[in-house]
Amino acid sequence: MSRLVLFIIDLVAVSVLVFALYFPRHRRRDLVVAYLGVNVGVLAVAGSLSSSNVGAGLGLGLFGVLSIIRLRSTELDQHEVAYYFSALALGILGPLSGGSAWLAPSLMVLILVVMYLGDHPRLFRSYRRQIVVLDSAVTDEVALVTQLEQLLGGRVHSAAVERIDLVNETTVVEVRYSRRIRGPVTGPTGFGARRAARLAAQR
Template identity: 25%
Template sequence: MLHDFIILTKILGIPLIDTEDFIEMVLRFVFNSTVVLIIVRYLYFPITKRKDYLFTYLSFSVIIFFLCHLLANVKLGLGFALGLFAIFGIIRYRTNPIPIKEMTYLFIIIGISVINALANKKVSYAELITTNFLIIAVTYLLEKKYFVKAESRKIILYEKIDLIIPGKREELIADLKERTGLNIHRAEIGRINFLRDTARVRIYYYENSDEPDNNDG
């Protein structure tokens, strides 16, 4: 049976294995997975505790990497990479809203996977490693709030629906601050239940500690 398979591959013009390319693919995959794991597991997850997005990012990384790497020989190049971003941009607006931070991480993961998969021999390993290191470093600095304030969010059930109208936004923020004791700087109105006179409100506030955003359901 193995002999027949070998004969079939020769007929189709497909080599059974290209050792050099196979080893390169494995090494690139290990390198890419390591970089993605550092960003997702040690930068994103400790703060948000969102296991659903953890699974999504790792799965996206694997699929995007192999998709780009195995199709790299088709000479699709930059147009193919930009097409991927366009596709996921469409998905962003055709599915349930994804928080801006999570969407940013998704684009980071896609970008890293595309870079590591499509970088050709004109890109040295030093350049590839440096690029990945800089992405990790910048993400770390921003996530650790060296340049931005620590913003957290929660979804609460709010019963004063007379304050949710646009003209009373300042009164709404003031009431939420007084009730929660949080430094709330903005709020978004979600689902409104007029039968019970309640509304789901997503509040955004600054804090010093890294409280997980596990209430953003």
């Protein structure tokens, strides 16, 4: 397969990644140009240097250097990091792939399928992660989980306290929960219920 065809396949693949998967799901415009720029830039550099004898080393070097520059420049969510590395991988696969003519297109399709499934809105759609700031200093874990479940209307799976301010009466906690509870919550469930049972057994 000619290099020009591989370049066209890469452009089609990154267009699908950005305009069909990422933007309709997350609506962050600034990362659209970032993903496109990274992909096309890597494609151009790798394509111009792929005729030398540094193929594999060049690919790994580009992947590492560009990822460090991009990930240190701004804070990205984990799904945005995944899209970023996918755009990088698509740009590298075309010019630097060897062996079978269909290896690079097959790997590009694999990346798109994985991103489509892994970031699908229906996958674990009830699960959430929040940083919650409570206007009280809560030191009891069971009371904390009960308060979070009443506030969030869901089942708390994990509650990691990041900071308790006894002076200003605030609690900062990272919560991982699922929105499954309907109606008012009268007591701890899930993570909170297990913690309460352990405390009761110790008494």
